[in-house]
Amino acid sequence: MKITLIISTYNRSDFLEIVLSSVFCQSYKDFDVIIAEDGNNTEVKEVVDSYKSRESVSITHLTQQDKGFRKCRILNRAVASAAGKFLVFIDGDCALHPHFISEYAKRSKDNVCLFGRRVMLGKSFTDKLMNRERTTKQMNMLSIVCSDSKRKENSIYLPFRFSFKKHGIVGSNFCVSKENILKINGFDEDFESACLGEDTDIERRLRLAGVGFRSTKFNTIQYHLHHAMTDRIESYNKSFGVYAKKLKQNSYWCLNGLIKKKESL
Numbered sequence: 001m002k003i004t005l006i007i008s009t010y011n012r013s014d015f016l017e018i019v020l021s022s023v024f025c026q027s028y029k030d031f032d033v034i035i036a037e038d039g040n041n042t043e044v045k046e047v048v049d050s051y052k053s054r055e056s057v058s059i060t061h062l063t064q065q066d067k068g069f070r071k072c073r074i075l076n077r078a079v080a081s082a083a084g085k086f087l088v089f090i091d092g093d094c095a096l097h098p099h100f101i102s103e104y105a106k107r108s109k110d111n112v113c114l115f116g117r118r119v120m121l122g123k124s125f126t127d128k129l130m131n132r133e134r135t136t137k138q139m140n141m142l143s144i145v146c147s148d149s150k151r152k153e154n155s156i157y158l159p160f161r162f163s164f165k166k167h168g169i170v171g172s173n174f175c176v177s178k179e180n181i182l183k184i185n186g187f188d189e190d191f192e193s194a195c196l197g198e199d200t201d202i203e204r205r206l207r208l209a210g211v212g213f214r215s216t217k218f219n220t221i222q223y224h225l226h227h228a229m230t231d232r233i234e235s236y237n238k239s240f241g242v243y244a245k246k247l248k249q250n251s252y253w254c255l256n257g258l259i260k261k262k263e264s265l
Contacts, residue, residue, distance in 0.1 A: 003031035003105055004084030004178075008071055008171075008198075009092025013043035015225050018129055020051050022095040022136040022223075028102035032058040035092075036078040039066035058083075069235075072187035072197050076258050079186050082178055090222065091172035094118055095136050097157060097221035104175040104220055107161075112212045113176040113203070115169035116220030119155045122148030126226035139223050158218040169213070171199035173222050180211050185257035188246070194232060196239040201246060201254075208252035 005023065009016050016035075023033060035048055040063040048061045062077050064070065079087065086108045088101065107114055121129075121139075125147040129136070144155040184205040191197025203213070246254075 002084060002108075003028075003086050003088055003101055003175075004034060004082040005031055005088045005090065005101065006034045006036055006075065006078045006082065007090055007092050008036045008038065008075060008078075009044060010038045010071075011041050011044065012092060012227075013041065013047045014130060015093045015227075016044060017047050018136060018225065019090070019092055019095050020047065022098075022100075022139075024051065024055055024057065025098055025136060026096065026101045027099050028105050029057075030105070031088075031101055032060070032083055034060045034062060034078045034082060036071075036074040037061065037063045038069070038071050038074050039063065069193050070189070071194070072189045072191050075198065076186040076189065079178065079181050080258060084178065086175055086177050087181060088175045089171060089173075091224075093225045093227065094172045095139060095223045095225065097139075097223075098137075099157065099159075100220050100222065103159075103216060107214075107216060107219065108175055108177070110177055111180065111210065112214050113169065113174060113180070113206055114214055114216045114220070115174040116216045116222060117151070117154045117167075117170070118173055118222035118224045119144055119152060120150040120224050121226050122150065123226045124148045129225070144223075154217065155221060155223075156218050157221050161219070167215070169199050169203045171202075172224070173220060174199070175216075175220075176206065176211070180206060180209065182258065184209050184252045185254050185259055187257060188254035189256045190242050190246075190254070191239055193235040193238045195236045196243045201243060204246070205252040205254065208250070 052059050141155045
């Protein structure tokens, strides 16, 4: 198995339904799926079970008790159980372009982390998807341009590499080898609030471990479903406090990751 797709999710079974619909319309087929749920929601289980019953692709559903933000913990469990050589991370509110996994599969390299960007779908566009007036197959550049969405330029699909100014990775759209995630001891479970821990800190430590980075913008297209955004200032400040301490340590190995209590490298 070359690719394991890891989908982190929390409580939104309606969004997960749309995301999985796009997952099983992929042009590339040699992958398995791990749904990493930061909770244990009955409706989420029902959606997952419905796809398990009708899809030939292997689907693993990991859950844990809902004790606040513990995304890094469930992602570590997913990494540990992943069969793929390369791991693609997405969020459960981000639907995929039909060639999303194919583009990661053909561009993946042992010591390179690939990362893409996402279209921010508008409320009206998302509502139509939720009401079944539009299917994921209709999420194309033309429909996006004519919608209330933002970052529409991210819907442009190019089958070749396009160089441009690079930005950092986002946790909902990146690919790295399992070997390199194991090398840095996975996600740092000291991060117990959203922001930084599942992307910025991962990028920092992968760079320290000698991993290169390459943007796949315009290749790995992703569509973020619209939902109300909570005030994340407090969450960001809490995460940044943890991150600042990690910066001083200047280590690629986290002590509270896949393996616990190993000396810092």
